[in-house]
Ligand SMILES: Nc1ncnc2c1ncn2[C@@H]1O[C@H](COP(=O)(O)OP(=O)(O)OP(=O)(O)O)[C@@H](O)[C@H]1O
């Protein structure tokens with residue numbers, strides 16, 4: 239109850255900080271929004287060029303039943319969202335040390351703010367997804383109205399992970415570098431730039447994939463966006479378990495450590 | 504009468520900066536070399552103070568004795584290593600004014616930003632905006648980026664925002680020394696206004712005159728411990744004499 243009241247009290251600070259980030263990124267450079275759309279598109283073009291040169295087959299290979307472009311872009315949207323949210327959050331508490339040492343402020347505001355800002359960026363990058371869907375002739379299904387569901391799962395997961403990482407970064411500054419490596423590994427460990435069909439012939443890898451939350455969010459997102467399928471109850475429960483499991487771990491670590499932050503800044 | 508602030512057995516331990524271990528690599532190296540000695544520093548040890556509602560309480564002591572640390576613990580910025588602090592009522596801490604100012608933004612934007620840092624709502628700042636600007640007397644600079652302000656002008660804005668609410672407990676850490684003499688008078692007047700009507704005040708100042716004039720009771724702190732606590736004029740006289 240008390241936590242809820244403090245949150246309400248600092249709601250305006252939260253929106254103020256997000257507003258400032260948005261202003262810096264979008265208003266001060268005209269290219270801001272354009273970059274959020276162009277960046278994934280350019281990356282997509284590079285990858286399709288490489289893969290169709292390697293494998294040919296007009297952009298469909300490895301048993302894909304949708305064009306590679308949109309397959310990649312949907313996966314990258316979710317991956318980029320989680321990786322941007324968590325890696326910007328990571329430094330957020332430590333960077334706010336001047337503020338934290340001077341005024342009372344709920345410290346979780348900082349990672350939460352970065353997650354919500356990345357969420358806004360992700361919404362802009364959805365424009366790229368829609369554009370590519372139109373241009374590559376992918377059918378629009380009614381299941382698209384379920385797109386908020388996997389996005390929300392990914393957001394909750396990111397917030398939990400950000401709480402954990404931002405708290406640990408205060409004590410161990412070098413995990414920032416480790417996390418960069420981890421993120422790269424995580425991308426290759428998830429079927430984003432390669433077709434999921436490659437994994438299906440390898441039961442061991444497919445089994446390991448069950449423990450990769452990114453895999454579940456990416457597949458859920460693809461299902462409702464481009465496959466026109468509604469994930470079943472089990473898929474939802476798995477996503478929920480990962481999201482809320484991570485959130486609980488993150489909150490516990492953050493809560494446990496936050497009183498010690500000022501001693502390490 | 505009820506207590507506004509109850510400080511019980513409060514100690515504050517800081518890690519000394521020279522041996523800061525802040526990376527896993529160093530941590531592991533130090534761990535294997537069995538060098539994980541945190542050099543600790545007691546900024547405060549076993550502080551007990553009860554401050555009554557409506558009381559004006561002063562803290563005096565030499566530089567680095569722990570006064571600001573104690574104020575930050577009362578305001579909730581630091582958690583004490585041991586002991587507890589109980590606070591009844593809302594606090595307005597005038598400790599580090601203008602925290603969170605973004606010098607690239609204008610004063611207008613910063614009033615909203617700093618206000619939100621202090622936990623004010625947008626509505627509340629809208630309501631009080633004119634009053635804040637009137638107090639700073641900086642109307643014609645309102646839309647100038649604050650990096651072009653003088654330090655006194657920045658201090659004015661910080662003070663005006665922080666003192667716009669009437670709290671139950673007012674915490675003042677040597678901020679009366681900002682600004683030119685006209686603004687100092689204005690600040691003292693504002694603080695006197697805030698102090699009237701039963702507000703509890705905790706004040707740190709190196710001006711013994713000021714402490715004697717304003718306070719009911721005073722605690723003299725020496726190297727993180729309470730040396731003496733009692734009537735303002737008595738303690739201040741002893742403190743002033745100790746230097747001789
Ligand atoms: N975050 C911190 N980390 C490590 N040491 C600290 C920290 N904050 C304060 N200290 C130490 O605690 C001691 C008390 O500092 P404090 O700021 O409370 O002194 P003060 O009584 O307010 O002094 P002054 O009169 O100069 O304002 C100092 O020795 C200072 O070095």
Ligand SMILES: [Mg+2]
Nearest residue numbers: 570571572676
């Ligand atoms: Mg001080």
